Amino acid sequence: MKLAMIGFGQAGGKIVDRFLDYDDRTGSGIVRAAIAVNSAKADLMGLDNIPQENRVLIGQARVKGHGVGADNELGAEVAEEDIDEVQNAIDQIPTHEVDAFLIVSGMGGGTGSGGAPVLAKHLKRIYTIPVYGLGVLPGTDEGGIYTLNAARSFQTFVREVDNLLVFDNDSWRQTGESVEGGYEQINEEIVRRFGILFGAGEVGDGQEVAESVVDSSEIINTLSGGGVSTVGYASEEVELSSGGGLLSRFTGDDGGSDDDLDAANTTNRITSLVRKAALGRLTLPCEIEGTERALLVLSGPPEYLNRKGIERGRKWLEEETGSMEVRGGDFPREEPEVAAAILLSGVTNVPRIKRLQQVAIEAQDNIDDIQQESEENLEELVEDDEDELEPLF
Numbered sequence: 419m420k421l422a423m424i425g426f427g428q429a430g431g432k433i434v435d436r437f438l439d440y441d442d443r444t445g446s447g448i449v450r451a452a453i454a455v456n457s458a459k460a461d462l463m464g465l466d467n468i469p470q471e472n473r474v475l476i477g478q479a480r481v482k483g484h485g486v487g488a489d490n491e492l493g494a495e496v497a498e499e500d501i502d503e504v505q506n507a508i509d510q511i512p513t514h515e516v517d518a519f520l521i522v523s524g525m526g527g528g529t530g531s532g533g534a535p536v537l538a539k540h541l542k543r544i545y546t547i548p549v550y551g552l553g554v555l556p557g558t559d560e561g562g563i564y565t566l567n568a569a570r571s572f573q574t575f576v577r578e579v580d581n582l583l584v585f586d587n588d589s590w591r592q593t594g595e596s597v598e599g600g601y602e603q604i605n606e607e608i609v610r611r612f613g614i615l616f617g618a619g620e621v622g623d624g625q626e627v628a629e630s631v632v633d634s635s636e637i638i639n640t641l642s643g644g645g646v647s648t649v650g651y652a653s654e655e656v657e658l659s660s661g662g663g664l665l666s667r668f669t670g671d672d673g674g675s676d677d678d679l680d681a682a683n684t685t686n687r688i689t690s691l692v693r694k695a696a697l698g699r700l701t702l703p704c705e706i707e708g709t710e711r712a713l714l715v716l717s718g719p720p721e722y723l724n725r726k727g728i729e730r731g732r733k734w735l736e737e738e739t740g741s742m743e744v745r746g747g748d749f750p751r752e753e754p755e756v757a758a759a760i761l762l763s764g765v766t767n768v769p770r771i772k773r774l775q776q777v778a779i780e781a782q783d784n785i786d787d788i789q790q791e792s793e794e795n796l797e798e799l800v801e802d803d804e805d806e807l808e809p810l811f
């Protein structure tokens with residue numbers, strides 16, 4: 419699947435930068451275009467791979483290239499004011515060659531969390547291709563303002579995009595390690611998981627064609643219907659065999675039984691990887707039961723992939739999620755590992771989101787209280803005034 423990626427804010431820019439590096443390393447060809455948007459000049463300068471001409475500085479008139487300092491209302495305002503600058507950069511992209519937009523952003527800061535939903539709304543008005551979001555939730559130890567920004571922005575972002583893929587920094591830091599210390603690893607995890615998913619179907623010249631190919635339309639169908647998505651992943655190292663495939667490693671006389679054993683091993687490996695991926699750490703931890711749609715992608719050397727394994731994995735996912743819309747296919751790659759990536763789309767039972775919604779409600783209540791208080795004060799003042807004025811009439 420070919421994507422136009424737009425990294426909004428520092429986290430978004432760094433992750434898109436990393437996607438370009440991933441594309442380079444793996445030849446997966448998913449990033450058709452990459453743009454970084456930020457209100458902080460230094461963050462744009464710190465990027466390695468996004469071309470200079472695709473780095474857009476917004477809000478210069480307001481914040482002079484210094485960032486919005488975690489003020490996400492200001493982030494949204496400068497995005498709205500300078501949306502034409504962003505559009506100018508997007509105009510340079512051959513959008514007819516792109517299957518979807520992916521707006522990547524941290525939800526805790528000011529620029530990305532404020533600006534990403536503004537851009538999503540803008541793109542949806544102009545283009546007919548899907549606009550997806552990849553939102554990164556802050557660590558809970560990062561402080562109230564980050565949580566509050568994420569709580570506010572999440573609701574808006576999920577409403578504006580066709581689907582919001584979520585990665586929760588909080589559940590990914592190592593114990594005792596600050597989130598900042600772990601960004602390198604975290605970002606690698608993000609590009610690996612989303613890279614395999616979006617990379618499926620992008621079979622390059624000379625690559626094996628998958629037995630049951632996952633193509634862009636299957637990814638789009640899984641993401642259609644909106645809501646929030648999470649991704650599971652598990653992998654196992656295997657030996658890359660040259661030419662003769664896996665069978666060449668068996669030397670028994672009875673070729674037939676080796677064949678059976680081989681197929682059974684392959685099937686078992688796939689089904690256990692699917693379970694590990696779905697029940698292990700998800701990019702956004704949640705109950706998988708109640709998921710609306712799912713997509714299973716099995717990647718690895720073709721001799722380690724088989725239709726039976728994928729079919730069993732798919733059936734198991736149907737039972738576990740209760741969804742009747744579980745798609746599956748393979749993604750042959752000459753890498754010494756077999757990996758299962760599972761996209762769970764339209765997840766409903768997500769404790770982290772419930773907590774964030776609670777924060778948003780409490781913040782709203784506080785605002786209501788403050789407003790109510792000031793209205794009461796105002797009424798009192800008016801009444802006092804009236805009391806005072808009464809004798810005059």
Ligand SMILES: Nc1nc2c(ncn2[C@@H]2O[C@H](COP(=O)(O)OP(=O)(O)OP(=O)(O)O)[C@@H](O)[C@H]2O)c(=O)[nH]1
Pocket residue numbers: 426427428429430432433456457458461485486487488489523524525526527528529530531554555556557560564587597601604605
């Ligand atoms: N996964 C990941 N998260 C990051 C990274 N950098 C920052 N974050 C997270 O993103 C949030 C901060 O957002 P940033 O993108 O730095 O902020 P911004 O959108 O540039 O906004 P301002 O700096 O306030 O102008 C925090 O919650 C961090 O945890 C990164 O490289 N990877």
